[in-house]
Amino acid sequence: MARKPIIRIIGSLNIDFVTLTPRVPGPGETLEAKSMTVHAGGKGSNQAVACGKAAYTSPTEQDVQVEMLGAVGAGDPYYASLLKPTLTKSGVDTRYVEEVEGVQTGTATIIVDEGSNGENRILFVPGANHHVDDLDKIISTTTQDGVPDVIVMQGEIPKPTVLGLLSTFNSDRHKTCVVFNPAPMFDTIPLSALKDLAVLVVNETECLLLFKAVQELRDIETPSEENLTPHLDRLTSHLHDLASISIVVVTLGSRGLYYSVASKPTRQQARGLIPAAKVAKVVDTTGAGDTFVGYLSTALARHVSKQGSLEGFDVQEASLRANEAAAKCVQRSGAMESIPFGYEI
Ligand code: ATP
Numbered sequence: 001m002a003r004k005p006i007i008r009i010i011g012s013l014n015i016d017f018v019t020l021t022p023r024v025p026g027p028g029e030t031l032e033a034k035s036m037t038v039h040a041g042g043k044g045s046n047q048a049v050a051c052g053k054a055a056y057t058s059p060t061e062q063d064v065q066v067e068m069l070g071a072v073g074a075g076d077p078y079y080a081s082l083l084k085p086t087l088t089k090s091g092v093d094t095r096y097v098e099e100v101e102g103v104q105t106g107t108a109t110i111i112v113d114e115g116s117n118g119e120n121r122i123l124f125v126p127g128a129n130h131h132v133d134d135l136d137k138i139i140s141t142t143t144q145d146g147v148p149d150v151i152v153m154q155g156e157i158p159k160p161t162v163l164g165l166l167s168t169f170n171s172d173r174h175k176t177c178v179v180f181n182p183a184p185m186f187d188t189i190p191l192s193a194l195k196d197l198a199v200l201v202v203n204e205t206e207c208l209l210l211f212k213a214v215q216e217l218r219d220i221e222t223p224s225e226e227n228l229t230p231h232l233d234r235l236t237s238h239l240h241d242l243a244s245i246s247i248v249v250v251t252l253g254s255r256g257l258y259y260s261v262a263s264k265p266t267r268q269q270a271r272g273l274i275p276a277a278k279v280a281k282v283v284d285t286t287g288a289g290d291t292f293v294g295y296l297s298t299a300l301a302r303h304v305s306k307q308g309s310l311e312g313f314d315v316q317e318a319s320l321r322a323n324e325a326a327a328k329c330v331q332r333s334g335a336m337e338s339i340p341f342g343y344e345i
Pocket residue numbers: 203204250251252253254255256257276277278279282285286287288289290291292322323324326327330
């Protein structure tokens with residue numbers, strides 16, 4: 001039997017402690033809050049869950065193998081009782097999650113201020129995520145059992161690891177496609193790190209950093225976050241030209257998304273704007289971006305495993321489906337829980 005396409009997510013795993021409060025306490029003040037709930041989280045594991053769920057073609061069948069590589073604290077009861085079961089239930093293989101002695105699993109303490117439209121304040125403690133730092137070991141683990149068709153990365157593990165993996169796996173040597181979502185945003189995104197990247201996915205905030213990076217080399221105006229769209233053709237032309245990135249996707253929240261593809265031999269560019277799918281009621285947008293990345297990466301893995309390369313990948317079709325999935329996500333509450341299964345789309 002032919003092997004299934006493989007996606008490996010190399011990224012963070014966190015436990016989220018979410019406190020709802022009527023307002024944020026002042027210095028020295030103790031305030032009675034409304035509730036505290038504990039959730040599985042982390043940008044890496046959210047996107048792993050999105051890939052895992054997207055791969056379900058029916059409630060019992062998954063056509064893509066999804067693997068998480070990262071680190072948690074050894075003996076962490078929240079990993080054992082919450083995070084690992086959530087990943088497993090979503091069809092994610094956790095055998096490459098290392099349990100590191102003497103450190104805590106990463107945490108995010110999220111304060112939701114109900115008095116100001118549910119605005120979040122987040123304290124992130126990287127913990128074991130900082131131990132995803134042995135580049136040689138990660139590269140050998142990722143190449144020894146056959147290189148995955150797609151590698152998905154974000155910005156919540158140490159920056160030298162991310163940059164080292166990008167420069168290793170973006171080269172043609174390794175016959176894999178990297179999907180990079182630099183979230184939560186790096187303070188700068190060096191174009192040199194994106195050289196030959198297969199797929200870059202950014203939201204509006206991260207997109208502004210790309211304008212800044214391009215501005216250092218080319219004459220380009222940086223627009224406001226609200227007025228990005230008319231400037232995206234120019235930005236992406238420069239990105240294809242300066243860094244040879246094959247596909248750039250900018251997610252635009254309730255306005256949908258923009259994509260641009262440059263095919264390598266002809267350098268021909270195809271681009272388009274896809275409006276967000278209409279939803280009856282937006283309940284919670286947390287995880288919408290991760291859902292999009294997961295669905296796009298899963299479609300890409302299916303293509304690469306069949307064709308052997310990115311060439312011919314229908315970005316528009318994959319983005320339309322990812323857009324539908326993300327719209328489903330915003331109509332449900334929670335992060336991982338709200339991500340739909342592939343057979344629901
Ligand atoms: P998050 O950090 O919350 O995961 P993000 O900032 O990375 O989100 P967004 O650009 O806000 O990502 O949204 C990702 C995708 O989700 C959009 O491209 C769109 O497809 C979908 N989406 C977001 N908001 C809405 C909405 N109000 N209605 C329909 N679809 C939406």
